[in-house]
Amino acid sequence: MDVEKNLPPHARGLTLVELTATIAVISVALAITIPSWAAFAERSAVSTTANQFLTSLRYARNEAVSRQRHVSLCPSDDGSTCSGDFRGWSQGYLIFVDNDSDKQRGSHEELLRHETLQYPATQVATTSGRPAIRFRRDGAAWSTNATFNICAGPGSKRAVILYGSGRARVDDTGPSNRPIICNPL
Numbered sequence: 001m002d003v004e005k006n007l008p009p010h011a012r013g014l015t016l017v018e019l020t021a022t023i024a025v026i027s028v029a030l031a032i033t034i035p036s037w038a039a040f041a042e043r044s045a046v047s048t049t050a051n052q053f054l055t056s057l058r059y060a061r062n063e064a065v066s067r068q069r070h071v072s073l074c075p076s077d078d079g080s081t082c083s084g085d086f087r088g089w090s091q092g093y094l095i096f097v098d099n100d101s102d103k104q105r106g107s108h109e110e111l112l113r114h115e116t117l118q119y120p121a122t123q124v125a126t127t128s129g130r131p132a133i134r135f136r137r138d139g140a141a142w143s144t145n146a147t148f149n150i151c152a153g154p155g156s157k158r159a160v161i162l163y164g165s166g167r168a169r170v171d172d173t174g175p176s177n178r179p180i181i182c183n184p185l
Contacts, residue, residue, distance in 0.1 A: 049118070060095050065135075070099070072094075072103045072134040089126065123151045139166040151180070
C-alpha cells in the first residue's frame with residue numbers, strides 16, 4: 001500500500017505563527033470571560049441563598065398557621081440549639097415549634113428543619129438585635145421585623161425583608177431603598 005496516495009492533496013501542519021496567533025486569541029477570550037464568570041457565580045450564589053431564606057421563612061409561617069403554634073427560626077452552630085449570633089445564619093439555622101415562645105430551642109421543642117446553606121461562603125446576617133425570628137399562630141411576626149443581608153462579593157448583594165405581618169420579599173436594596181451593608185465576619 002502506497003501511503004502517499006492516501007493523503008489528502010493539501011494536508012499540512014500548523015506553522016509556529018499560526019499556533020501563536022491561535023493561543024493569543026484564546027488567551028484574550030479567557031481573560032475577558034473568567035472575571036465575568038466569577039461575578040456571575042457570586043450573583044447566582046446570592047440569589048440562591050436569598051431564595052432559600054425566603055422559602056424557609058414562608059415554610060415557618062405556614063407551619064405556624066397550620067399547627068396553630070409559634071414557630072421560630074434561629075441561627076445554629078451545632079444543628080440542635082440556637083447560637084444567638086445575628087451574623088451566624090451562614091453556619092446553618094433551625095426551624096422549630098417554639099412552645100414557650102422564647103425563640104430558643106429547648107430539648108422538648110420539635111425540630112421541623114435544620115437548614116444549611118448551599119453556598120457556605122455566602123455571608124448572611126440579620127438586623128442587629130434580631131438573632132431569631134418567631135411567627136405567631138396567625139402567621140404574623142410582630143416585634144421581629146428583620147432584614148437578612150446576603151453578600152458574596154462587592155457587587156453581589158440581596159436582602160430578604162421580613163415585615164411584622166409575616167410577609168417576606170427579596171430585593172436588591174434594604175427597607176426604604178437603603179443600601180445593603182455587608183460586614184466582614
